[in-house]
Amino acid sequence: MQxxxxxxxxxxxxxxxxxxxGECIRKNxxxxxxxxxxGTYYIAEINTDNVLQTNVDLEAFARAEGVMKSGExxxxxxxxxxxxx
Numbered sequence: 177m178q179x180x181x182x183x184x185x186x187x188x189x190x191x192x193x194x195x196x197x198g199e200c201i202r203k204n205x206x207x208x209x210x211x212x213x214x215g216t217y218y219i220a221e222i223n224t225d226n227v228l229q230t231n232v233d234l235e236a237f238a239r240a241e242g243v244m245k246s247g248e249x250x251x252x253x254x255x256x257x258x259x260x261x
Contacts, residue, residue, distance in 0.1 A: 179249070180251035186234060187234070193241050200219070217232040
């Protein structure tokens with residue numbers, strides 16, 4: 177059985193892991209002028225704001241960093257609430 181996890185929870189897990197390397201994951205708003213260039217999620221250095229990686233697939237990156245277990249799947253808040261009922 178798959179356990180739903182919100183994108184926000186995964187982002188927080190990633191930021192804790194990436195902080196050890198001086199990096200963080202950021203999300204562009206849907207109406208950002210940088211959305212086409214950086215993608216929805218991107219990796220940046222914490223101190224300098226230099227962009228290290230663009231167009232990050234949140235789930236694939238989280239699995240590669242080891243912050244998502246094999247039975248977890250990213251879901252929206254509403255889907256997660258419905259799944260808990």
